[in-house]
Amino acid sequence: xxxxxxxxxxxxxxxxxxxxxxxxxxxxxxxxxxxxxxxxxxxxxxxxxxxxxxxxxxxxxxxxxxxxxxxxxxxxxxxxxxxxxxxxxxxxxxxxxxxxxxxxxxxxxxxxxxxxxxxxxxxxxxxxxxxxxxxxxxxxxxxxxxxxxxxxxxxxxxxxxxxxxxxxxxxxxxxxxxxxxxxxxxxxxxxxxxxxxxxxxxxxxxxxxxxxxxxxxxxxxxxxxxxxxxxxxxxxxxxxxxxxxxxxxxxxxxxxxxxxxxxxxxxxxxxxxxxxxxxxxxxxxxxxxxxxxxxxxxxxxxxxxxxxxxxxxxxxxxxxxxxxxxxxxxxxxxxxxxxxxxxxxxxxxxxxxxxx
Amino acid sequence: xxxxxxxxxxxxxxxxxxxxxxxxxxxxxxxxxxxxxxxxxxxxxxxxxxxxxxxxxxxxxxxxxxxxxxxxxxxxxxxxxxxxxxxxxxxxxxxxxxxxxxxxxxxxxxxxxxxxxxxxxxxxxxxxxxxxxxxxxxxxxxxxxxxxxxxxxxxxxxxxxxxxxxxxxxxxxxxxxxxxxxxxxxxxxxxxxxxxxxxxxxxxxxxxxxxxxxxxxxxxxxxxxxxxxxxxxxxxxxxxxxxxxxxxxxxxxxxxxxxxxxxxxxxxxxxxxxxxxxxxxxxxxxxxxxxxxxxxxxxxxxxxxxxxxxxxxxxxxxxxxxxxxxxxxxxxxxxxxxxxxxxxxxxxxxxxxxxx
Numbered sequence: 001x002x003x004x005x006x007x008x009x010x011x012x013x014x015x016x017x018x019x020x021x022x023x024x025x026x027x028x029x030x031x032x033x034x035x036x037x038x039x040x041x042x043x044x045x046x047x048x049x050x051x052x053x054x055x056x057x058x059x060x061x062x063x064x065x066x067x068x069x070x071x072x073x074x075x076x077x078x079x080x081x082x083x084x085x086x087x088x089x090x091x092x093x094x095x096x097x098x099x100x101x102x103x104x105x106x107x108x109x110x111x112x113x114x115x116x117x118x119x120x121x122x123x124x125x126x127x128x129x130x131x132x133x134x135x136x137x138x139x140x141x142x143x144x145x146x147x148x149x150x151x152x153x154x155x156x157x158x159x160x161x162x163x164x165x166x167x168x169x170x171x172x173x174x175x176x177x178x179x180x181x182x183x184x185x186x187x188x189x190x191x192x193x194x195x196x197x198x199x200x201x202x203x204x205x206x207x208x209x210x211x212x213x214x215x216x217x218x219x220x221x222x223x224x225x226x227x228x229x230x231x232x233x234x235x236x237x238x239x240x241x242x243x244x245x246x247x248x249x250x251x252x253x254x255x256x257x258x259x260x261x262x263x264x265x266x267x268x269x270x271x272x273x274x275x276x277x278x279x280x281x282x283x284x285x286x287x288x289x290x291x292x293x294x295x296x297x298x299x300x301x302x303x304x305x306x307x308x309x310x311x312x313x314x315x316x317x318x319x320x321x322x323x324x325x326x327x328x329x330x331x332x333x334x335x336x337x338x339x340x341x342x343x344x345x346x347x348x349x350x351x352x353x354x355x356x
Numbered sequence: 357x358x359x360x361x362x363x364x365x366x367x368x369x370x371x372x373x374x375x376x377x378x379x380x381x382x383x384x385x386x387x388x389x390x391x392x393x394x395x396x397x398x399x400x401x402x403x404x405x406x407x408x409x410x411x412x413x414x415x416x417x418x419x420x421x422x423x424x425x426x427x428x429x430x431x432x433x434x435x436x437x438x439x440x441x442x443x444x445x446x447x448x449x450x451x452x453x454x455x456x457x458x459x460x461x462x463x464x465x466x467x468x469x470x471x472x473x474x475x476x477x478x479x480x481x482x483x484x485x486x487x488x489x490x491x492x493x494x495x496x497x498x499x500x501x502x503x504x505x506x507x508x509x510x511x512x513x514x515x516x517x518x519x520x521x522x523x524x525x526x527x528x529x530x531x532x533x534x535x536x537x538x539x540x541x542x543x544x545x546x547x548x549x550x551x552x553x554x555x556x557x558x559x560x561x562x563x564x565x566x567x568x569x570x571x572x573x574x575x576x577x578x579x580x581x582x583x584x585x586x587x588x589x590x591x592x593x594x595x596x597x598x599x600x601x602x603x604x605x606x607x608x609x610x611x612x613x614x615x616x617x618x619x620x621x622x623x624x625x626x627x628x629x630x631x632x633x634x635x636x637x638x639x640x641x642x643x644x645x646x647x648x649x650x651x652x653x654x655x656x657x658x659x660x661x662x663x664x665x666x667x668x669x670x671x672x673x674x675x676x677x678x679x680x681x682x683x684x685x686x687x688x689x690x691x692x693x694x695x696x697x698x699x700x701x702x703x704x705x706x707x708x709x710x711x712x
Contacts, residue, residue, distance in 0.1 A: 020529075024671055028529035160672035162526035169525040170518035172696050173376075173384035174689070298678065301657030315380055315689035316516035322654065322676040333530070333671035340528050351707070 001350070003343050004054075006040035006094035006123075008085045008114055009101035010070070013128055013155075014041070015061070016332025017098065017339075022057050028336070034343045036096075042088040044101070047071040050080040052093045085110065089117050096150070096342050098335055099127035105219070105228060108132040112140070115151070119143045124345070126338035128155030128331055134228040134244060137235050150345040152338025153236075157183065157229045158307045160330035161323030165337065167237045167311055174313035176238055180275040181309030182302050183229040183288075185325040186213045186220035187252045187272040189305045194260045195269065200253065212305050212326070222251035223288040226274040230286050233309075234276040240284050242276070250289035259292075267295050271302075357706070359699050360410075362396035362450035362479075364441045364470055365457035366426070369484055369511075370397070371417070372688025373454065373695075378413050384692070390699045392452075398444040400457070403427040406436040408449045441466065445473045452506070452698050454691055455483035461575070461584060464488040468496070471507070475499045480701070482694035484511030484687055490584040490600060493591050506701040508694025509592075513539065513585045514663045516686035517679030521693065523593045523667055530669035532594055536631040537665030538658050539585040539644075541681040542569040542576035543608045543628040545661045550616045551625065556609070568661050568682070578607035579644040582630040586642050589665075590632040596640050598632070606645035615648075623651050627658070 007014050021038065028034040037054035047070035049055060055073070063073045071081070089097055097118045103111040108131035115132060118125045125144070127133075132140065133153045144151040157163040158181075167176060182188050186207050193203035204221065207213040219225045227247045234240040252272055260270050271293055276286040293300050298320045302308040307325030312318055324330040363370050377394065384390040393410035403426035405411060411429075419429045427437070445453055453474045459467040464487035471488060474481045481500070483489075488496065489509045500507040513519040514537075523532060538544050542563050549559035560577065563569040575581045583603045590596040608628055616626050627649055632642040649656050654676045658664040663681030668674055680686040 020671055024529065024531070027531060032528060034529070161675055162522070162672075165526040166518070166522060170521040170693065172388060173380065173390070173692055175380070175383060296659060303652060313689075315376055315692065316518075316686050317680045317683065319517055320676075320678040322678070324673045327673065330672050333669075336529055336671065337526065 001346070003034075003036040003096055003339065003346060004094045005036050005038045005096050005098055005339070006042070006088050006092050007038060007098045007100065008042055008088065009099070010041050010043035010046050010064075011100065011102070012328050013331045013335065014098065014100045016328040017335040018057050018061060019329070020332050020336050022061075025336075028340055032340060032344065033347075034340045036339060036343070039094050040083070040088045040092045041070060042083055042085050043070065048081060048083050048088065049073050050083055050088060050092050051076055051078055053078060085114055086117055089114060089123060090121055094123060095346060096124040096126065096339065098339070099125055099129060100335070101129070103129045103131055105131035105224070108135040112136055115140050116143060119147045119149055122147050122149055124150035124342045126152035126335055126342060128153070128159070128334055130156045130228040130232065133236070134231040137232070138241065148349055150342040152342055153232075154338050155331050155334025157232055158309065158323065158325045159327060160333035160337070161307060161321060161325065162337070163233070163309050163321060164236055166321055171311065171313055171316060171319065174315050176311050176313055178275070178277040178312040179233045179237060179309060180273055180277075180299070182271055182299055182307050183226040183274040183309065183325065184220055184272060185305035185307055186217065188302065188307070190221075190252060191260060191270055191272065192303045194257050195264050197261065199257055221253050223249045223272065226272065226288040230274040230276050230288060234284065234286055238276065238278065240276070242284055242286055246284075246286055248287035248289065252290060255290040263292050268292055269295065269300055271299055273299070357702070359390075359392040359452055359695065359702060360450045361392050361394045361452050361454055361695070362398070362444050362448050363394060363454045363456065364398055364444065365455070366397050366399040366402050367456065367458070368684050369687045369691065370454065370456045372684035373691040374413050374417060375685070376688050376692050378417075381692075384696055388696060388700065389703075390696045392695060392699070395450050396439070396444045396448045397426060398439055398441050399426065404437060404439050404444065405429050406439055406444060406448050407432055407434055409434060441470055442473055445470060445479065446477055450479060451702060452480040452482065452695065454695070455481055455485060456691070457485070459485045459487055461487035461580070464491040468492055471496050472499060475503045475505055478503050478505060480506035480698045482508035482691055482698060484509070484515070484690055486512045486581075486584040486588065489592070490587040493588070494597065504705055506698040508698055509588075510694050511687050511690025513588055514665065514679065514681045515683060516689035516693070517663060517677060517681065518693070519589070519665050519677060520592055522677055527667065527669055527672060527675065530671050532667050532669050534631070534633040534668040535589045535593060535665060536629055536633075536655070538627055538655055538663050539582040539630040539665065539681065540576055540628060541661035541663055542573065544658065544663070546577070546608060547616060547626055547628065548659045550613050551620050553617065555613055577609050579605045579628065582628065582644040586630040586632050586644060590640065590642055594632065594634065596632070598640055598642055602640070602642055604643035604645065608646060611646040619648050624648055625651065625656055627655055629655070
């Protein structure tokens with residue numbers, strides 16, 4: 001059975017996924033039988049198209065490039081236009097929803113509502129939106145489980161670098177007592193630039209020019225972006241139940257260029273570290289803040305916009321994973337690998353139904 | 357059903373596994389129902405004990421510590437002593453064999469024979485021996501598949517750092533065109549020491565004193581250890597069919613201290629890199645040799661006995677994994693995670709049998 005997908009939101013992330021589905025899906029098809037079709041795309045601005053028999057993805061991208069809209073996608077007899085996100089979830093024949101809408105990270109909406117609606121209609125969800133997972137992971141997991149559907153969110157931390165699936169699949173059995181990482185590429189890039197003597201303002205401007213930082217850089221430089229990721233790592237990987245307000249948060253804007261240059265002269269360096277740690281008394285301590293580290297620290301050498309995370313494990317020691325933390329291809333892959341696991345989940349469910 | 361294990365060879369690696377089974381197995385039991393018993397241990401020197409109802413692992417370790425032998429393990433009515441490895445595989449009621457015998461890396465024996473015997477008797481195998489996997493992976497995989505049993509070999513590359521399971525489970529669908537890594541801790545430690553001005557001989561002596569290098573360091577310093585790992589990465593992860601003699605191999609002993617010191621002075625460094633790469637024309641190029649890299653190379657900062665490997669992926673970019681490449685706890689974990697996957701495999705087989 002081919003997995004049928006509905007894409008909610010069709011910006012860079014959704015288009016990254018579609019690129020992979022067009023050009024890079026052969027290997028997963030051969031190896032694990034992953035061969036999905038996209039039946040619906042609904043974007044608040046670009047329009048909405050639904051064809052129960054599947055959309056022509058090359059034509060979708062061509063249409064969007066030529067006209068900036070999905071409204072000009074050529075219709076078949078069965079094509080339905082104009083369904084909003086909720087209607088797409090409920091009325092389409094999709095098995096899985098790719099949630100990539102523009103979502104308020106503080107409320108998690110509209111993504112949380114999209115998730116719940118999908119689960120209640122027995123549809124799986126994969127997403128890269130941090131807010132819903134940081135705010136409501138346990139509730140969403142429970143709802144997905146009750147409805148025997150799949151919830152994937154690999155791309156919420158370090159995009160296509162498997163910061164969540166690595167510990168979940170390859171470190172099973174380990175007691176992970178600490179996770180610490182460079183979880184925001186913008187601020188790491190800025191520190192690398194400030195180490196050469198540039199001012200905070202110049203480093204920020206350069207990060208914006210390179211496309212790392214948003215026009216409004218608050219979420220990056222004040223540490224909020226990393227704060228949400230710390231909550232996800234604590235809850236999804238360490239099995240805790242912490243909330244965003246339990247994370248001590250100090251931004252890069254609290255660190256002076258002088259401190260950065262002085263550390264460098266002492267063979268040390270500053271890093272914006274997001275950390276969650278289980279103390280010997282069982283308490284959880286979580287923070288995002290500038291930390292001065294020695295050059296032999298596992299994360300000291302991570303330069304530019306690269307992300308990295310270290311898991312401290314009781315059996316396998318310190319394991320560090322390094323890779324991109326953003327990017328169209330990488331984030332598109334994060335959705336793809338979640339969809340591959342969704343496909344395997346659906347297959348398993350089908351087998352279990354056969355057994356009963 | 358509890359997975360029943362037979363341990364062949366009971367040196368550091370086997371004892372590391374037993375330590376984890378005694379002290380660190382609760383989490384895997386709760387999370388995935390992993391709750392094995394060890395029914396047999398057969399070691400060429402330490403003796404052999406088999407109890408179909410399971411051995412008392414604490415008593416096994418105490419007995420070994422007190423007497424240096426398993427022969428003094430207190431007998432029950434059903435205890436059988438003296439079975440050799442082959443008899444243990446064939447005659448015990450074990451479902452899975454933990455192959456940790458002293459094995460000749462060039463011939464892969466006796467481990468290859470143990471694997472084949474196990475598979476023919478419908479028993480799974482997990483192992484950390486490189487030789488059999490580098491020499492006979494395809495044949496062993498085929499035989500395991502034919503007999504519907506499991507073959508695990510995570511510990512053959514980077515011990516408990518998941519260099520094999522990471523790409524297999526978290527990067528599915530990616531075309532991995534290059535894998536390059538620091539796959540031997542001894543030589544990396546020696547280079548780090550030589551960078552401070554020490555001679556090759558002094559660095560080797562220190563590595564031996566720290567327990568990183570064997571009394572006969574040939575396998576490490578001449579690159580053979582890493583060469584086998586390159587073959588495993590090429591065949592198990594990139595799906596190739598290369599043999600050991602296709603790997604260009606130059607040892608650390610071909611690199612002068614002067615070259616190492618000169619590189620350091622130029623903000624560069626030497627690393628012993630094991631690399632396999634698919635060229636644009638489809639050819640495979642594999643090598644183990646000293647390579648001079650810039651300080652911003654992803655592997656430049658890996659110091660001491662630490663291992664690291666970079667996977668170049670068409671979708672998720674460059675992903676680097678860093679961690680221990682040896683150690684009792686780490687290698688014991690490599691066997692444990694393979695056994696956890698073996699347990700999941702056995703469960704799946706049982707479900708499929710129910711379906712038919």
